[in-house]
Amino acid sequence: MMELKAFIGLLLLAGLLGKSKTDLKCLWRRSPLESPIFKATMSRSRFQNIISYLRSDDKTTREERKRTDKFAAIREIWSYFQDNLQTFYTSGSNVTIDEQLLGFRGKCPFRQFMPKKPGKYGLKLWLCVDADSHYVFNASPYIGRQPNEQRQTLIGAKVVLELLKPLYGSSRNVTIDNFFTSVPLAKELQTKNLTLVGTLRKNKPQIPIEFQSNKNREVGSSLFGFQDDLTLV
Ligand SMILES: *[C@@H]1O[C@H](CO)[C@@H](O)[C@H](O)[C@H]1NC(C)=O
Ligand SMILES: *[C@@H]1O[C@H](CO)[C@@H](O)[C@H](O)[C@H]1NC(C)=O
Ligand SMILES: *[C@@H]1O[C@H](CO)[C@@H](O)[C@H](O)[C@H]1NC(C)=O
Numbered sequence: 001m002m003e004l005k006a007f008i009g010l011l012l013l014a015g016l017l018g019k020s021k022t023d024l025k026c027l028w029r030r031s032p033l034e035s036p037i038f039k040a041t042m043s044r045s046r047f048q049n050i051i052s053y054l055r056s057d058d059k060t061t062r063e064e065r066k067r068t069d070k071f072a073a074i075r076e077i078w079s080y081f082q083d084n085l086q087t088f089y090t091s092g093s094n095v096t097i098d099e100q101l102l103g104f105r106g107k108c109p110f111r112q113f114m115p116k117k118p119g120k121y122g123l124k125l126w127l128c129v130d131a132d133s134h135y136v137f138n139a140s141p142y143i144g145r146q147p148n149e150q151r152q153t154l155i156g157a158k159v160v161l162e163l164l165k166p167l168y169g170s171s172r173n174v175t176i177d178n179f180f181t182s183v184p185l186a187k188e189l190q191t192k193n194l195t196l197v198g199t200l201r202k203n204k205p206q207i208p209i210e211f212q213s214n215k216n217r218e219v220g221s222s223l224f225g226f227q228d229d230l231t232l233v
Pocket of ligand 1: 092173
């Protein structure tokens with residue numbers, strides 16, 4: 001156990017030093033430019049052994065679980081991780097939700113290609129983040145359609161509702177972009193005492209015709225619309 005904790009400590013240290021993608025050979029190099037902690041903690045070959053043998057689930061039952069969950073190999077440890085994120089931190093009044101691509105070119109059935117992101121290939125995570133401190137408060141992987149699952153619809157709204165579950169009833173304020181925002185979602189969040197600020201795509205049918213751009217509107221002018229507790233600008 002002590003050795004495993006040391007191993008995890010080294011992973012965290014590499015991240016802290018901004019070297020999570022650095023070749024292990026460099027991290028273990030005897031050089032004034034590298035932290036001596038890696039070498040002092042364990043040998044590089046021991047570290048490499050652990051990293052290549054480490055599993056976070058029971059391999060004998062994995063195939064079975066994989067039939068319903070592509071994320072089966074790390075689902076359990078991931079949910080502990082999520083719980084801990086929320087146990088050890090109370091988010092401020094403002095949170096945001098968006099996607100992040102973790103660069104990765106290994107084999108994985110839910111690896112994404114996003115040409116506009118640095119790195120382009122990787123694992124996509126949905127993150128709920130404290131707007132002030134940037135602490136990740138909740139996170140879930142985008143794994144696409146699960147085996148046997150119907151075509152996915154309203155992904156944006158589902159992601160938001162799922163990530164915010166721990167904050168239901170907490171009067172937090174949530175900011176999201178046009179991938180997620182819709183009027184039904186805003187209303188749904190109101191019933192959970194959460195307020196929403198979001199951008200809307202201009203082609204949303206929920207936007208009244210008067211609010212579409214037209215020749216009579218002055219450039220840079222604002223138009224406000226109100227309905228129930230919703231405001232449209
Ligand atoms: C959310 O934002 C509103 C308006 O800015 C503010 O009145 C309210 O206190 C905020 N919620 C929390 C929990 O701070
Ligand atoms: C949350 O956002 C609102 C609106 O931008 C701002 O007035 C308020 O100060 C923010 N709260 C915190 C704790 O940063
Ligand atoms: C929302 O807030 C109101 C007023 O603070 C409270 O009466 C109500 O129980 C809350 N609802 C939920 C779902 O937390």
